[in-house]
Amino acid sequence: MRLYRGKIQTIAEEVLSHLRTEGDIDLEDEAEARLDVESVLKEYLRLDREILEEAKNRMELRGLSYSELGRTKSQVARERGAPGHDDILPYLLEQILNILFHSGNIAEIYAEDTDLRTKVTPILRKHMDVDTDLDREVRSKIKNLQEGSSDFDVQYERVMGQLKDTYNLS
Secondary structure, X not given: OOOOHHHHHHHHHHHHHHHHHOOOEEEOOHHHHHHHHHHHHHHHHHHHHHHHHHHHHHHHHHOXXXXXXXXXXXXXXXXXXXXXXXXXXXXXXXXXXXXXXHOOOEEEEOOOHHHHHHHHHHXXXXXXXXXXXXXXXXXXXXXXXXXXXXXXXXXXXXXXXXXXXXXXXX
């Protein structure tokens, strides 16, 4: 799962719209409430980018190969108390619920936090689990190339880049 910058506004709007439609929240100021939720998601991306840069710096200093990036990034994340790869969804869910409960732009919350979690989780999952769908679409477009060949790798990256641009997933 991965959070894309291009999905932040959509996620925030969908979370608030769904909770409002279900009668779980009343909004004081919808635009500001959306910005509150967006700020949580943007902060996570900032933190993730910071951790990635620190991991790259450590790898360069230690002379490690690129294959060690995942392990180094996990180590940096643990040191900073940030979520690991498998903990992104629960972390973001917790942060979104915190902002909902503490935002002055939410007039009232009627649902229990467990109900809110149950309703927000599928929204996050839907927008963050696009990598599998992208991979499938890319492979369908280059199915005439043999996987593992250099032509396949080059075309895979080219088509993936085009699709990410098309779907605003940069």
